[in-house]
Amino acid sequence: MFNLIRMNLYRFFREKGYIAFIITLLCATLISAIAIEITAESGIEIVESVDENGQTVYNMGVADENSDITLSAAAEANTSMAEIFVEILGSGVIVMISGIFAIIYSDTERRYGFVKNLTVRKRERVAVFAAKAVPVFVFTCYTMVAVLGGVYLGSCFTYAIPFGNVNRFFAYFVVQLFVATAFGVFSLALYELIRKEVVAVIIVIFTSLGLVSKIVQLLEMGLVKVGICSEAFIEKYEISQHFLANRSAVINLSDVSAGKPCALIIAAIGIVIYLAAGMILYRKKDVV
Amino acid sequence: MKDFLLETNVLTKKYGGRAVVDQVNLHIKKGEIYGLIGPNGAGKTTIMKMIAGFATPTEGEIKLFTDKDRERRIGALIEAPGIIGNLNGFDNMKLKALAMGVYDKQSILDLLNLVGLENDRKKKTKNYSLGMKQRLGIGLALIGHPDFLILDEPINGLDPQGITEVRELVMKLSKERGMTIMISSHILEELSKVANVFGIINHGKLIKELTEEKLKAECEEKIEIVTGNTDLASSILEENNYKDFEVVEANKIHIFGNLSEVPAINRMLVMRGVDINEIHIIGSSLENYYLSCIGNGGNQNV
Ligand SMILES: Nc1ncnc2c1ncn2[C@@H]1O[C@H](COP(=O)(O)OP(=O)(O)O)[C@@H](O)[C@H]1O
Ligand SMILES: [Mg+2]
Numbered sequence: 001m002f003n004l005i006r007m008n009l010y011r012f013f014r015e016k017g018y019i020a021f022i023i024t025l026l027c028a029t030l031i032s033a034i035a036i037e038i039t040a041e042s043g044i045e046i047v048e049s050v051d052e053n054g055q056t057v058y059n060m061g062v063a064d065e066n067s068d069i070t071l072s073a074a075a076e077a078n079t080s081m082a083e084i085f086v087e088i089l090g091s092g093v094i095v096m097i098s099g100i101f102a103i104i105y106s107d108t109e110r111r112y113g114f115v116k117n118l119t120v121r122k123r124e125r126v127a128v129f130a131a132k133a134v135p136v137f138v139f140t141c142y143t144m145v146a147v148l149g150g151v152y153l154g155s156c157f158t159y160a161i162p163f164g165n166v167n168r169f170f171a172y173f174v175v176q177l178f179v180a181t182a183f184g185v186f187s188l189a190l191y192e193l194i195r196k197e198v199v200a201v202i203i204v205i206f207t208s209l210g211l212v213s214k215i216v217q218l219l220e221m222g223l224v225k226v227g228i229c230s231e232a233f234i235e236k237y238e239i240s241q242h243f244l245a246n247r248s249a250v251i252n253l254s255d256v257s258a259g260k261p262c263a264l265i266i267a268a269i270g271i272v273i274y275l276a277a278g279m280i281l282y283r284k285k286d287v288v
Numbered sequence: 289m290k291d292f293l294l295e296t297n298v299l300t301k302k303y304g305g306r307a308v309v310d311q312v313n314l315h316i317k318k319g320e321i322y323g324l325i326g327p328n329g330a331g332k333t334t335i336m337k338m339i340a341g342f343a344t345p346t347e348g349e350i351k352l353f354t355d356k357d358r359e360r361r362i363g364a365l366i367e368a369p370g371i372i373g374n375l376n377g378f379d380n381m382k383l384k385a386l387a388m389g390v391y392d393k394q395s396i397l398d399l400l401n402l403v404g405l406e407n408d409r410k411k412k413t414k415n416y417s418l419g420m421k422q423r424l425g426i427g428l429a430l431i432g433h434p435d436f437l438i439l440d441e442p443i444n445g446l447d448p449q450g451i452t453e454v455r456e457l458v459m460k461l462s463k464e465r466g467m468t469i470m471i472s473s474h475i476l477e478e479l480s481k482v483a484n485v486f487g488i489i490n491h492g493k494l495i496k497e498l499t500e501e502k503l504k505a506e507c508e509e510k511i512e513i514v515t516g517n518t519d520l521a522s523s524i525l526e527e528n529n530y531k532d533f534e535v536v537e538a539n540k541i542h543i544f545g546n547l548s549e550v551p552a553i554n555r556m557l558v559m560r561g562v563d564i565n566e567i568h569i570i571g572s573s574l575e576n577y578y579l580s581c582i583g584n585g586g587n588q589n590v
Contacts, residue, residue, distance in 0.1 A: 007386035014379050015372065113370035116342060117384040117428055128387075286343040288366070 004118070004131035012135040015108070018101070022139075022146045025097075029088060029150025030157075036084050037158045082164030082172070084151050086252055089144065089176060095248045096208035098140045098180040099187035100201055105135060106188055107197040116288055129192065129282035130275055136184035141177055148173075168253045175256045175263045176248060182270035183208065183244045189278030192285070210249065213240035244270050292351075293318040293436065293468050294339065299348035301334050309334050310492035311348065316470060316485070321462050323483025324472040327582060331492040332472040333367055336440050339470070340364035352436070363434035365442060369425025373414030377405050377424050380413055381431065390432050403427040403457065419450030426457060437461065439471045443478055451478065458482050476578040490582040507577045511543040511550055513557070514566040521562045528556060539565075 012018060109115045118128045155161045163169070191200045206212065220234045240246055241259050247266050250258040257263050294316040301309040309331040316322045324332050337343040339350055340362055352362075371380045377400065385391040400406045403423040408416065413424060422442055429437055439458070443451045459482060461467045473479040479486070484500045498506070515521050518535050525533055525543070530553075533543040543553070547569055554567050571577070 003389035004387055007383050010379075010386055011372070011375075011383055015374050017374060108372060112372050113368050114372050114380075114383075116364070116366060116370040118387050122341070122344075286337070288337060288342045 001127045001131060004127050005134050007118075008131050008135045009138065012105075012138060018105075018139060019142075021101075022142050025143060026146040026150045026153075029147045030153050031150075032088060033084055033151040033154025034158055036087065037079065037154055037161065079161045080164030081148075081151050081155060081161060082169040082253055084154075085148055085169070086172060088147055088151070090252070091249050092208040092210060092245055094140070094144065094147075094176060094180045095183040095245050096205060097143055098136060098184035099204035099208055101139045102132070102136050102184040102187035103191045103197060103200045103204060105132065105139075106191040107200075110195065111197075113288065122283060125283045125287065126279040129188065129278045132188055133181070133185050133271070133275065136188065137177075137181045140180045140184060144173060144177060144180075165253065168256075171256045172251065172253050175251055175267070178267040178271075179244055179248045179251070179263055182267040182274065183248065185271050185274040185278070186244065189274045189281065192278050192281040208245045208248075210243075210245055213243050213246050216240045216243075242266055291317055293320075294470075295351045296335075296339075297349050297351065299335065299338065299350060300346050301331075301338060301343065302346040307346075308492050309338070309345075312489070312492070312494045314487055314494065315497065316468060318468055319462070319466055320468055320485050321458065321483045322468075322470045323479040323486045324470060324489060325474065325476050325479050325486060325578065326472075326489035327474055330474075330489045330582075332474075332489060333440050334492075335489070336364065336366050336438050336470065336472060340366060340438055342366065361434050362436050362438065363429035363431070364438040364440075365422075365425040365429045366438065366440040369421050369428060371413045371421065371424055371428070374412060376410050376412055377416070377420075377427075378409040380424065381427060384428050384431050388432050396431070399427045399430050402430070404453065417450075419446050419453065422446060422450070422454065423457070426454070430461075435465075435467055437467050437469045439469065441472055441474070443473065443475075455482050476574045480574050488578065488581050495581055503574070503577075505544075507571050507574050508544065509547060509569055509571045510545075511547065511553065512566070512568060512570045513541045513543070513553075513564060514539055515541070515557070515562055515564050517562050520560070521557055524557060524560050524562065525553075 109118075115128075187200070187204050190203060191197075194200055194203075216239055220239070223229050224231050224234060238259075241250075244266065247258060247263045251263050252258070292315050294314065296312055296314045298311040298313065299309060300307055300311055312331075312335060314322075314335070324335065326332050334343065338345050339352070342364075371377075372383075375383070378396065381396045381400065382391060385396060397406065397409075400409050403426055405420060405424055405427065408420060413421065416424065426439065426442065429439070442454050442458075446454065455478075458469060458471065462469055471479065471483060476486075480500075480503065486496075486498055486500070486503055487494055488496045488498075513521065516539060518539060518541055521541055522533070522535060525541075530543060530546065532545055533541055536542050546553070550567060550569065554564060557564055
């Protein structure tokens with residue numbers, strides 16, 4: 001196992017494409033961070049005008065000072081680096097990147113037949129699969145660091161903004177890293193199940209955009225309509241909120257758990273389940 | 289039994305219910321170069337995949353050394369060499385060595401030297417020629433000092449020079465390192481230059497296993513006599529100093545050498561009252577022999 005991890009890490013760093021992707025991502029983040037920061041700067045005006053046109057004028061009329069305080073507080077929070085970081089990574093982006101990486105990484109191994117070099121021992125095949133979780137983790141971590149770097153550089157190019165609460169940021173970073181890694185492990189297993197790159201990538205994209213949970217919600221609604229189970233029952237369990245992609249999207253700086261059980265546990269369970277599933281598949285199927 | 293290094297017992301592989309390898313019993317002795325020959329789709333690759341451990345047999349078993357150190361001692365190049373195009377030759381070798389836990393820079397350089405890639409080791413493998421890729425594949429198969437090497441169509445698609453290089457490498461490995469080598473091809477002509485035992489396979493079935501000498505004998509031109517009275521014919525031949533002949537079937541005699549004496553032999557036998565149904569010269573090229581084994585339709589069923 002240790003040998004395989006060494007091999008995977010060596011391969012990860014020697015195949016320059018992945019590093020190139022991370023650097024590209026850093027540049028992309030830099031650009032979008034600049035964009036976000038610029039709109040955030042003018043955001044106060046926009047929000048204010050919305051407020052005036054909407055409710056304030058008719059209902060209160062005098063709460064100028066109060067609304068000013070809340071608005072500037074919100075603007076401040078929005079322009080902290082940590083918030084921008086969450087804004088960029090949330091909504092499924094980081095899980096999608098991690099998942100697509102997992103599939104490309106697996107497919108490279110298979111397309112060129114490199115997998116034939118790895119092992120022939122049935123009992124070792126399991127380790128060949130599991131070892132791939134390491135580059136997925138490393139890649140996800142680097143991606144997140146690159147995004148942070150982009151946000152930081154963005155602030156250098158526009159105007160100085162506060163970093164935000166370091167502890168909260170750190171907690172968010174760790175939880176998101178593990179949730180996204182778990183999703184990456186899911187993608188590794190998914191690839192072994194279908195072994196077709198394009199199909200797997202499409203499934204990963206749809207899953208990370210929350211499509212699967214939408215489908216589940218539809219099914220739930222259907223079940224309620226037909227009368228198989230009650231609305232209360234479904235609300236009690238809320239299956240879709242346990243999905244990795246969902247969790248990744250809803251966790252934020254003020255709530256890194258976003259539901260019960262906490263996101264870290266969901267990630268841990270996900271990693272265990274998908275690792276096990278992938279290992280069984282990998283062992284059962286022929287190598288080539 | 290004991291001197292076989294590899295033996296398969298009714299080895300069978302089915303894909304979707306269709307047996308692509310059908311109850312094959314192979315026997316390979318230590319130090320042999322075993323040539324597996326058959327048309328495309330005969331099941332050569334599938335047999336090799338199973339021996340190398342990439343695919344699980346549906347039925348039957350593979351006996352090879354003791355099970356414990358089996359994998360360490362097999363090196364395999366099956367179909368295209370498994371190399372990552374974006375990495376250079378050295379890194380591809382290093383990855384495999386790392387995965388096996390036997391990485392040592394010098395031994396990889398030695399192997400690259402052996403397969404003649406020491407000067408191209410820093411080139412990305414996607415820029416390698418087919419022959420270079422193939423040689424790198426053999427280099428990969430040699431990592432970890434296997435003593436059984438499986439090469440699946442290693443000369444497929446190579447130019448004549450590439451073919452010669454691979455052939456010389458195989459001979460060298462066999463001679464200098466005493467490796468047992470199993471090599472497949474669909475061209476008997478090529479295979480016959482390296483292998484010393486042959487297994488002929490078609491439609492997943494092993495049709496024949498024969499040694500180099502036997503194959504030569506089968507292909508050698510000889511006189512075939514078809515007659516109802518082989519006993520009498522034999523004694524007449526012996527009386528007339530034809531030593532090198534063989535009664536191959538109840539009504540068939542093969543006489544080796546003396547090819548120009550067909551009329552004389554014919555006359556002699558007829559005069560002594562042996563009815564000759566047919567007398568002619570048979571056996572020609574390896575390729576014809578091979579085609580007669582697999583039946584000429586062999587190539588169409590893929
Ligand atoms: N993974 C697979 N799934 C289904 N059929 C396969 C698979 N691999 C090989 N076959 C079939 O098995 C037969 C033998 O293939 P193969 O062993 O590659 O032949 P050869 O190497 O002698 O050309 C072919 O008809 C091929 O289509
Ligand atoms: Mg083949």
